[in-house]
Amino acid sequence: MDKLDQPGGARQESLGHYEMLWDCGHCETKKLLGKTHRHCPHCGAPQDERARYFPSDADKVRVEDHQFTGADKKCASCGAAQSAKADHCGQCGAPLGEAGRVKLVEPARPARKTSNLLWYVLFGLVVVAVLVWFMCIRKRDIALEVTGHRWAAVQELEEFREVTEETWRDEVPPGARALSCHKKQRSTRSVPDGEDCKTEKVDKGDGTFEEVRTCTPRTRQEGVDDDFCRFLIDRWTKVEELAAKGQGLEVAWPAVPPSPIQDGYGARRAGKRRATYTLELSDGKQARTCDLAEATWKKYQPGQKVKAQVRARSGELVCSSL
Ligand SMILES: [Zn+2]
Numbered sequence: 335m336d337k338l339d340q341p342g343g344a345r346q347e348s349l350g351h352y353e354m355l356w357d358c359g360h361c362e363t364k365k366l367l368g369k370t371h372r373h374c375p376h377c378g379a380p381q382d383e384r385a386r387y388f389p390s391d392a393d394k395v396r397v398e399d400h401q402f403t404g405a406d407k408k409c410a411s412c413g414a415a416q417s418a419k420a421d422h423c424g425q426c427g428a429p430l431g432e433a434g435r436v437k438l439v440e441p442a443r444p445a446r447k448t449s450n451l452l453w454y455v456l457f458g459l460v461v462v463a464v465l466v467w468f469m470c471i472r473k474r475d476i477a478l479e480v481t482g483h484r485w486a487a488v489q490e491l492e493e494f495r496e497v498t499e500e501t502w503r504d505e506v507p508p509g510a511r512a513l514s515c516h517k518k519q520r521s522t523r524s525v526p527d528g529e530d531c532k533t534e535k536v537d538k539g540d541g542t543f544e545e546v547r548t549c550t551p552r553t554r555q556e557g558v559d560d561d562f563c564r565f566l567i568d569r570w571t572k573v574e575e576l577a578a579k580g581q582g583l584e585v586a587w588p589a590v591p592p593s594p595i596q597d598g599y600g601a602r603r604a605g606k607r608r609a610t611y612t613l614e615l616s617d618g619k620q621a622r623t624c625d626l627a628e629a630t631w632k633k634y635q636p637g638q639k640v641k642a643q644v645r646a647r648s649g650e651l652v653c654s655s656l
């Protein structure tokens with residue numbers, strides 16, 4: 335038995351060689367042997383290799399010590415299937431030098447369902463895409479005038495504190511204190527879990543077939559634990575947000591009060607700041623607003639005429655067109 339390593343870790347094993355079967359087309363004799371019966375033992379008609387088929391398990395006839403020399407040649411003159419070793423056709427005597435090989439019988443596979451369903455789904459998706467474009471994406475131009483600028487600013491305040499944090503042991507930062515850890519699943523790994531096997535009949539084209547068993551390893555996922563730790567550490571921590579809002583192009587950031595303590599726990603400092611920049615526009619009838627990036631917001635002056643785009647259906651202003 336040959337064992338072959340296949341790509342993907344699959345393992346192939348030969349379960350032996352067997353005779354293909356064929357039915358005589360001249361005298362109706364059935365289940366003749368592909369290798370042994372080159373002619374019909376009943377009426378003498380030559381074997382038609384196109385009539386070969388795989389036997390049922392009950393009809394299998396083993397070929398011991400099979401020497402495979404290649405798929406049969408097909409005589410170009412009379413069409414008879416001849417052993418790959420033959421130089422001349424046993425039927426008509428023609429030389430077989432230029433002869434092609436016989437067509438192999440395909441193993442029975444479960445028919446793949448290529449129904450029209452896929453096409454209906456594709457057609458449906460195209461219709462939906464067109465509808466979405468028509469209802470929601472289509473745009474038209476509109477003339478607007480800038481009527482004002484608004485802003486809303488937030489200034490964060492941070493305090494130096496001792497805080498509790500959690501993370502994996504190999505990610506604990508320097509300066510961590512009072513570490514306490516427990517096991518917790520961190521990742522998964524594949525572990526072997528048996529194999530899936532299937533047996534197939536392979537036509538060798540010389541009146542025999544080989545039964546080949548292919549086994550593919552199966553895996554399952556298994557959790558991998560690691561130490562998950564809780565610890566104390568000193569951090570600048572966000573404790574407050576100071577908000578302000580106003581009109582015009584100048585943003586007045588909220589003032590940061592002086593820190594009550596200079597160093598150590600309780601010291602305070604300015605943290606991150608963020609703002610939204612709102613542009614007010616009008617088309618003469620309807621007022622509209624857009625939240626923009628700071629640079630874009632600053633670009634526009636009060637009273638400036640602007641060309642922008644709106645959704646063709648809803649009339650909603652497309653702020654990215656500014
Ligand atoms: Zn016959």
Ligand SMILES: [Zn+2]
Pocket residue numbers: 409410411412413414423424425426427428
């Ligand atoms: Zn011939």
